Amino acid sequence: MLARAVDVLALALLLFALLVPHQLVRLTPGAFARIPVEALVAVALVLVVPWRAARIVVGACAVVLGLLTLGAFFDMGFDAVLTRPFDPVLDWVLVSDGVEFLTSSVGRTGAIAAVVGAIVLTVAVLVLVTAAALRLGRLTTRHRGSATALTAVLAVAWLTGATFGVDVAPGEPVAAAGAASAARDRVVQVRAGIQDQAAFRALAAVDRYRNTPPDQLLTGLRGKDVLVAFVESYGRSAVEDPAMAPGVDAVLDDGTRRLAAAGFGARSAFLHSPTAGGGSWLAHSTTLSGLWIDNQQRYRTLVSSDRLTLNGAFHRAGWRTVGIMPGVTRTWPEGSFYDFDHITDSRTMGYDGPHFSWAPMPDQYALAVLQRTELDRRDRPPVMAELPMVSSHAPWAPIPRMVDWATLGDGSLFGPISAAGARPESVWASSTGVKNAYRDSIEYSLSALISWVTTYGDDRTVLVFLGDHQPAPIVTGPDAGRDVPITVVAHDPKVLDRISDWGWTSGLNPAPAAPVWRMDTFRDHFIGAFSPATPR
Numbered sequence: 001m002l003a004r005a006v007d008v009l010a011l012a013l014l015l016f017a018l019l020v021p022h023q024l025v026r027l028t029p030g031a032f033a034r035i036p037v038e039a040l041v042a043v044a045l046v047l048v049v050p051w052r053a054a055r056i057v058v059g060a061c062a063v064v065l066g067l068l069t070l071g072a073f074f075d076m077g078f079d080a081v082l083t084r085p086f087d088p089v090l091d092w093v094l095v096s097d098g099v100e101f102l103t104s105s106v107g108r109t110g111a112i113a114a115v116v117g118a119i120v121l122t123v124a125v126l127v128l129v130t131a132a133a134l135r136l137g138r139l140t141t142r143h144r145g146s147a148t149a150l151t152a153v154l155a156v157a158w159l160t161g162a163t164f165g166v167d168v169a170p171g172e173p174v175a176a177a178g179a180a181s182a183a184r185d186r187v188v189q190v191r192a193g194i195q196d197q198a199a200f201r202a203l204a205a206v207d208r209y210r211n212t213p214p215d216q217l218l219t220g221l222r223g224k225d226v227l228v229a230f231v232e233s234y235g236r237s238a239v240e241d242p243a244m245a246p247g248v249d250a251v252l253d254d255g256t257r258r259l260a261a262a263g264f265g266a267r268s269a270f271l272h273s274p275t276a277g278g279g280s281w282l283a284h285s286t287t288l289s290g291l292w293i294d295n296q297q298r299y300r301t302l303v304s305s306d307r308l309t310l311n312g313a314f315h316r317a318g319w320r321t322v323g324i325m326p327g328v329t330r331t332w333p334e335g336s337f338y339d340f341d342h343i344t345d346s347r348t349m350g351y352d353g354p355h356f357s358w359a360p361m362p363d364q365y366a367l368a369v370l371q372r373t374e375l376d377r378r379d380r381p382p383v384m385a386e387l388p389m390v391s392s393h394a395p396w397a398p399i400p401r402m403v404d405w406a407t408l409g410d411g412s413l414f415g416p417i418s419a420a421g422a423r424p425e426s427v428w429a430s431s432t433g434v435k436n437a438y439r440d441s442i443e444y445s446l447s448a449l450i451s452w453v454t455t456y457g458d459d460r461t462v463l464v465f466l467g468d469h470q471p472a473p474i475v476t477g478p479d480a481g482r483d484v485p486i487t488v489v490a491h492d493p494k495v496l497d498r499i500s501d502w503g504w505t506s507g508l509n510p511a512p513a514a515p516v517w518r519m520d521t522f523r524d525h526f527i528g529a530f531s532p533a534t535p536r
Helices: 002-019 037-048 052-080 092-144 143-163 178-204 236-242 246-260 279-289 296-303 310-316 335-336 363-375 414-420 433-458 493-497 519-528
Strands: 167-169 225-231 265-273 322-327 344-345 383-389 461-467 484-491 514-516
Touching: 002 037, 002 052, 002 178, 002 296, 037 052, 092 143, 178 236, 178 296, 225 279, 225 433, 236 246, 236 322, 236 433, 236 484, 246 265, 246 433, 265 493, 265 519, 279 296, 279 310, 279 383, 279 519, 296 335, 310 322, 310 383, 310 519, 322 335, 322 363, 344 461, 363 383, 363 433, 383 433, 414 493, 433 461, 461 519, 484 493, 514 519
Parallel strands: 225 383, 225 461, 265 514, 322 344, 322 383
Antiparallel strands: 265 484, 461 484
């Protein structure tokens, strides 16, 4: 009786491994009510080839099947967070980032438990799938007659389903070949990754501004202080999804009025990001380099090159270029690629308050550091600063709130605010809770930017703020796209006159019909608008 139960479990495990989908939305009973052609081929092999030889093939195929099953788990996770499948060549670098995110969200103990659990699951899947395949192979050799008859019936059913396109559920054909397709797709994926490196190097070699003289760069912004602020996870859904847009739009519309009262104008549109759900550095490097950086291989190639970035163009033209990096908590060697004169990271900001989950400090504090350390200095050159806004980074709990700029001090006043805020585990208990927390975090980050401009901005101030990517599908839904808002704010009307032909929406809130540019085109659009005509 026990042996029969083990046989049933082995069969169930193999069918699961053969039929498991690669997207969570397809994880339904219908997905497992299909006939996998790989099982029919394997049984036929065992029936025809002596078991001594067949078991070697079965064992090897089972290991491959175990790896494909693990790949399906990775794909489900990546699709749920980053809206794309896992890349077995390029994505291993994200493991350390994932562990760091878990540590900041659920604590070191929780992160260690998650890592140990992942290792145990990996070993268990490989061992159990292999053991199940060998057990069923031996069972097949002992019951050749029954196995032959059942395989013949299932083969006819598979061929009939394939011929007539029979589905057991919408989008779930009776005739399944998921494991074979997954293996083929992995091979194609690896080959494409290898080929992409050469293609990207050729693309990166073309740069219309590489040899532009300093006195021909960004002349339309001479004397201006320019801040490029990336608002983490600020996606199109924040301004258009009915569950979130009313609150975010109210902040933007009120901000437009407040800025106008202070003499500022604004223009807004959308950029199409190369990433979603995460991978902020890919979006940042795409915006600043003018190249499409949609994977880690491209990113590594880029930061080891001499590509002229937007920061580098300002540096060459005489601006003091600075990076205010609240999310950088350790040595950041890539920073040298961006031609910063100085980088201030979380370790040198003088912050003595609490973390807000992943975010080491509130956005308002980081903006105050920019103001105090760079913009309040006397007898200085114009400043170009890059500042990632991290308060809207997942898990969106707890969320800071705005305080009087004069009371910020070393940030210790945020202690009670953090303690009173929601915890990630309570927010993530429901999709509604996540949406609300995400919305609140975006409202906070936008409010901090608007308040900074109205408090400290003057006729030299130019602010470019944009989202880096859409948040995870748990917030946006599965088909939200990859568009993010972008806005240019300036006190000097001549600055906005320079971009009048872009067709962007007036104000901080881009209209639904506002232009959508690929994110990698922004660098050239921006440099071109504020520089004399440069031959292509």
